[in-house]
Amino acid sequence: xxxxxxxxxxxxxxxxxxxxxxxxxxDAVLRLAATCVCGSDLWPxxxxxxxxxxxxxxxxxxxxxxxxxxxxxxIKPGQFVVGSFATSDNTCAHCRYGYQSSCVHREFxxxxxxPFLRVPxxxxxxxxxxxxxxSDGLIPSLLACSDVLGTGWFAxxxxxxxxxxxxxxxxxxxxxxxxxxxxxxxxxxxxxxxSRHESRQKLAREFGATDIVAERGEEAVARIKDLTKGIxxxxxxxxxxxxxxxxxxxxxxxxxxxxxxxxxxxxxxxxGEELFYRHVHLHGGPAPVRRYLPKLIDLVLNxxxxxxxxxxxxxxxxxxxEGYRAMDERRAIKALLRP
Amino acid sequence: xxxxxxxxxxxxxxxxxxxxxxxxxxDAVLRLAATCVCGSDLWPxxxxxxxxxxxxxxxxxxxxxxxxxxxxxxIKPGQFVVGSFATSDNTCAHCRYGYQSSCVHREFxxxxxxPFLRVPxxxxxxxxxxxxxxSDGLIPSLLACSDVLGTGWFAxxxxxxxxxxxxxxxxxxxxxxxxxxxxxxxxxxxxxxxSRHESRQKLAREFGATDIVAERGEEAVARIKDLTKGIxxxxxxxxxxxxxxxxxxxxxxxxxxxxxxxxxxxxxxxxGEELFYRHVHLHGGPAPVRRYLPKLIDLVLNxxxxxxxxxxxxxxxxxxxEGYRAMDERRAIKALLRP
Numbered sequence: 001x002x003x004x005x006x007x008x009x010x011x012x013x014x015x016x017x018x019x020x021x022x023x024x025x026x027d028a029v030l031r032l033a034a035t036c037v038c039g040s041d042l043w044p045x046x047x048x049x050x051x052x053x054x055x056x057x058x059x060x061x062x063x064x065x066x067x068x069x070x071x072x073x074x075i076k077p078g079q080f081v082v083g084s085f086a087t088s089d090n091t092c093a094h095c096r097y098g099y100q101s102s103c104v105h106r107e108f109x110x111x112x113x114x115p116f117l118r119v120p121x122x123x124x125x126x127x128x129x130x131x132x133x134x135s136d137g138l139i140p141s142l143l144a145c146s147d148v149l150g151t152g153w154f155a156x157x158x159x160x161x162x163x164x165x166x167x168x169x170x171x172x173x174x175x176x177x178x179x180x181x182x183x184x185x186x187x188x189x190x191x192x193x194x195s196r197h198e199s200r201q202k203l204a205r206e207f208g209a210t211d212i213v214a215e216r217g218e219e220a221v222a223r224i225k226d227l228t229k230g231i232x233x234x235x236x237x238x239x240x241x242x243x244x245x246x247x248x249x250x251x252x253x254x255x256x257x258x259x260x261x262x263x264x265x266x267x268x269x270x271x272g273e274e275l276f277y278r279h280v281h282l283h284g285g286p287a288p289v290r291r292y293l294p295k296l297i298d299l300v301l302n303x304x305x306x307x308x309x310x311x312x313x314x315x316x317x318x319x320x321x322e323g324y325r326a327m328d329e330r331r332a333i334k335a336l337l338r339p
Numbered sequence: 340x341x342x343x344x345x346x347x348x349x350x351x352x353x354x355x356x357x358x359x360x361x362x363x364x365x366d367a368v369l370r371l372a373a374t375c376v377c378g379s380d381l382w383p384x385x386x387x388x389x390x391x392x393x394x395x396x397x398x399x400x401x402x403x404x405x406x407x408x409x410x411x412x413x414i415k416p417g418q419f420v421v422g423s424f425a426t427s428d429n430t431c432a433h434c435r436y437g438y439q440s441s442c443v444h445r446e447f448x449x450x451x452x453x454p455f456l457r458v459p460x461x462x463x464x465x466x467x468x469x470x471x472x473x474s475d476g477l478i479p480s481l482l483a484c485s486d487v488l489g490t491g492w493f494a495x496x497x498x499x500x501x502x503x504x505x506x507x508x509x510x511x512x513x514x515x516x517x518x519x520x521x522x523x524x525x526x527x528x529x530x531x532x533x534s535r536h537e538s539r540q541k542l543a544r545e546f547g548a549t550d551i552v553a554e555r556g557e558e559a560v561a562r563i564k565d566l567t568k569g570i571x572x573x574x575x576x577x578x579x580x581x582x583x584x585x586x587x588x589x590x591x592x593x594x595x596x597x598x599x600x601x602x603x604x605x606x607x608x609x610x611g612e613e614l615f616y617r618h619v620h621l622h623g624g625p626a627p628v629r630r631y632l633p634k635l636i637d638l639v640l641n642x643x644x645x646x647x648x649x650x651x652x653x654x655x656x657x658x659x660x661e662g663y664r665a666m667d668e669r670r671a672i673k674a675l676l677r678p
Binding site for chain 1: 432433436437438440441568570580585593594595600603604605606607608609610611612614615616617618619620621622623624625
């Protein structure tokens with residue numbers, strides 16, 4: 001088969017790769033229905049995150065089970081499954097506490113921008129869709145569950161969004177936009193999306209944003225204070241991962257409020273004393289998508305949510321390099337790839 | 340009257356001061372039954388925290404209301420009251436959310452190591468003891484509510500201690516020891532106190548510690564992992580405020596667990612990426628003691644808790660300098676001062 005490999009900044013190649021096969025008895029091999037490019041793929045693509053050599057890319061996936069290892073019990077060939085970007089046995093203590101993305105058997109998935117994919121810890125990582133294969137129109141939304149929706153959902157959960165909350169979402173990438181959707185599902189009464197891009201503002205409103213703030217930095221914080229009677233927001237979803245976005249998130253939160261952060265913080269340092277006097281709750285990390293998958297799949301299948309709308313570009317898999325370019329240049333929010 | 344003033348590192352003087360009087364109509368003036376030296380007073384005493392000039396000291400207090408301003412409604416002369424180290428109107432949005440130590444009218448108290456004390460925002464800061472003046476034997480425990488117990492209680496609350504939790508307490512100062520007591524009250528099943536001082540270990544056990552860890556740094560983290568089947572603790576109370584203690588606290592927490600931190604973090608910086616992959620919840624700040632005061636006073640008055648045991652040295656107020664010395668040299672856990 002052919003698969004996607006990053007050779008260096010801006011250098012994405014779709015090239016011959018070995019066909020995946022069962023290595024461990026707990027593995028499954030999937031034939032993917034769809035995969036996509038993640039905002040986090042842009043960090044190494046832009047050279048901000050260094051790579052050690054040619055790196056096979058992709059960690060979002062859904063599709064059909066082709067084959068399973070001898071120790072796999074619940075996952076069966078022929079099933080349509082969605083899996084997390086982080087593998088998990090779903091039985092260790094961390095998994096049982098709901099932190100499957102800190103599983104003792106965690107691996108961060110790679111190689112998913114390809115037609116076939118080996119998934120370790122199949123029983124603990126994959127969730128079959130109830131009722132068999134979904135209609136083709138649902139594939140984008142099911143694919144979104146694998147990371148981008150699950151991550152936005154975790155941001156809202158970590159930010160303690162509750163019915164009636166005022167939530168702020170920092171970041172108008174796909175995760176931020178699905179953070180808006182998640183906050184809406186969790187009952188936020190007011191959702192302030194930070195965006196200066198018209199198409200993204202529009203989608204944010206469609207997903208449930210009640211207010212848009214286009215300012216940045218201190219001006220943004222001042223604007224949010226204005227919108228919240230000087231108090232600050234109950235819940236802030238940090239979906240970027242830069243120092244500026246994090247400071248903006250902490251500044252927008254009321255004392256006693258919650259910051260949920262899901263963008264990998266690149267070069268961010270928190271000053272202890274500043275955080276102390278801010279009185280915020282801080283929680284985040286790689287989203288435990290596996291915890292949320294059954295619920296998210298249900299919400300997609302019963303038509304409650306349509307997170308697949310973040311895919312505003314669909315390409316045949318072999319044009320993956322164009323997907324990266326379009327997202328890098330912010331011409332696309334998120335590129336879906338069809339093998 | 341005479342009061343306590345810090346002139347520079349190690350230089351505590353008990354000297355003539357103006358008698359406190361009502362300045363704002365929301366003020367009260369108290370005649371103190373007791374006051375004490377706080378662990379945080381040692382930061383400037385040791386010269387680690389710079390002072391700008393002679394600084395009147397003390398922020399823990401309880402005693403009798405002498406006089407109230409014209410706008411004070413609920414607090415009356417003659418009442419015995421306990422107040423927080425941070426003033427609050429108890430009506431602003433932050434107060435209503437339970438973060439009175441971020442009140443829009445917050446002032447951090449000073450000048451309490453004296454026989455008389457002006458307290459701003461009397462109605463929102465002070466809590467009268469039900470049933471009139473308490474017996475003399477209860478004064479140390481009521482005084483403890485003013486900061487040291489309230490702060491330990493907040494550490495446990497911020498660390499999300501629940502019935503059945505495993506809690507670790509970093510720091511064997513008075514706050515840490517009362518963090519142990521608080522975790523016990525909140526139902527922690529296992530309480531691991533970190534201490535290498537025999538007298539403090541003894542008091543920790545008396546307050547509810549089930550295990551003592553004398554190691555520090557990475558060894559301490561390894562020991563706690565051993566004690567928790569390799570998982571880490573649900574709740575860690577950080578009651579010191581140094582980089583070492585904070586890293587120890589974060590390292591001892593399981594993914595998804597909670598760090599409650601109440602020591603002012605001096606020169607602590609959190610690396611965003613490290614925190615991200617640790618998956619911990621982080622919350623802390625100046626304790627909203629006012630939120631807890633009614634409950635803590637009840638627990639003292641009905642004999643459920645005896646936090647006054649942390650005072651292992653009682654001195655006449657005029658010997659305040661000896662109280663500082665004894666605590667600085669760790670000869671005393673905490674010094675109570677009687678005017």
